[in-house]
Amino acid sequence: MNNKSVKKLTAFEWKVLSATLKIPLGETRTYQWVAKQIGCPKAVRAVGQALKKNPYPVIIPCHRVIKSDGSLGGYAGNHTGRKKILLNKEQNILAAMIGKS
DNA sequence: TGTCCGCGGGTGT
DNA sequence: ACACCCGCGGACA
Numbered sequence: 001m002n003n004k005s006v007k008k009l010t011a012f013e014w015k016v017l018s019a020t021l022k023i024p025l026g027e028t029r030t031y032q033w034v035a036k037q038i039g040c041p042k043a044v045r046a047v048g049q050a051l052k053k054n055p056y057p058v059i060i061p062c063h064r065v066i067k068s069d070g071s072l073g074g075y076a077g078n079h080t081g082r083k084k085i086l087l088n089k090e091q092n093i094l095a096a097m098i099g100k101s
Numbered sequence: 102t103g104t105c106c107g108c109g110g111g112t113g114t
Numbered sequence: 115a116c117a118c119c120c121g122c123g124g125a126c127a
Contacts, residue, residue: 012110031122035109046110048121053111067122074121083121104127112119 009055012038016050023064026094030068048073064090 015038031044054060063083072083
């Protein structure tokens with residue numbers, strides 16, 4: 001997991017990224033869920049920060065991480081529903097994959 | 102339903 | 115070492 005090429009990320013950030021990567025395609029998880037995975041269910045805010053600072057936004061499905069009440073969160077709120085669109089397309093892709101099979 | 106506080110860790114100063 | 119920040123969560127009004 002740890003490469004020397006990687007930026008200075010702390011263990012907790014790695015936990016967050018790893019937990020986020022564990023989220024199944026087309027599925028969504030809450031910050032609280034991720035926080036619990038890393039062993040800090042109260043560090044939900046820190047989780048969000050780690051995601052925001054994530055070095056690989058491409059492999060990190062930040063849009064897949066939402067608030068506990070089902071809201072997409074501030075990221076999407078600051079844009080034109082970026083999370084929602086990404087998630088929607090993601091589900092569309094998943095559906096297409098299933099359809100092709 | 103709306104607003105406030107607290108939790109946990111990062112980064113900047 | 116201290117203070118402020120953050121893509122939240124939960125409690126209280």
